Amino acid sequence: MPAPSRHGRHDAAVGxxxxxxxxxxxxxxxxxxxGSGVGLLCQHTAGSDGRQWRHLLEDERITSRFRVIAYDLPWHGRSLPPAGRAWWAEQYTLTRDFLTRVPTQLAAVLGLDAPVFIGSSVGGMLALDLARYHPDDFRAVIACEGALFLGAEGATSTEEFTMDADADAPAPEQADLGHDPALHAAQMMSWMGATAPEAYRQETRLHYAQGAPGVFPGDIHYFSHDHDLRGQAHLIDTARCPVYMLTGDYDYVTVPYSEATAQQIQGVRYQRMAGMGHFPMSEDPDAFASYLLPVLDEILGEGPAA
Structure with a gap:
């Protein structure tokens, strides 16, 4: 049967x-x-924007209990570069100090009391930085496709991967693609689960194709240079700020880094997501929800995570 017409119907999300x-x-x-309830701040991946989280914003299983907020970082989507400064004469570079300010300040101005933070890729790295440096500001963090450090490409198994202090090679996504968003977007197709619905895969690609030139490389600076928690896993106190990690098993580069991270953070809850890639919330939102909902239940004290 054809899907019922949604002509004239508004989505729940308000911008x-x-x-x-x-x-x-x-x-x-x-x-x-x-939605309403506990704040749930959603951070998009490098070079994209908050549209990646649109499915969470329409999921009543989540919005009935959470105030879901998906934001665009400055320079991304509909958010602008800084006012009153000649930003066009500068090279955009994302730093940990700046990035951590965004969710903490957003939570403050929106009146969120100890919100939950969720992010993927850059957002997944940020989740761990928030747990490390701002543990009392968040009820819990959920790191999708996250790691203590994500450096050189080529690790294909946990056994081959070590977080040694000399692993300073560029991040795996930092290939020289001429900084052409359309070309880069096409490459991102290989980072998605092969069984994800094609319409969602193409939509995820479209988000990247609409990014501003230079923004993706600037984002990558954060987790190839500033984000480095090697040797600090013991300083992440999951009793103060619970840490959950969800990594798609089709995300072939990130998996070994995520698994090595989970082995080092005491009390972390880690799960691999079958058939999912680097953009779980946008490439296969229904499958992603099956992993996310039990985590949210546990954070609210409504049951153990699966």
């Missing part, structure tokens, strides 16, 4: 702009939200 002062500059930041 707004809020001004954030970050490192002394004024930023006009776009976010969409739906």
């Amino acid at each position: 707004r702009y809020v001004h954030l002062e970050l490192a002394g500059d004024d930023y006009r930041v776009y976010y969409e939200e739906a």
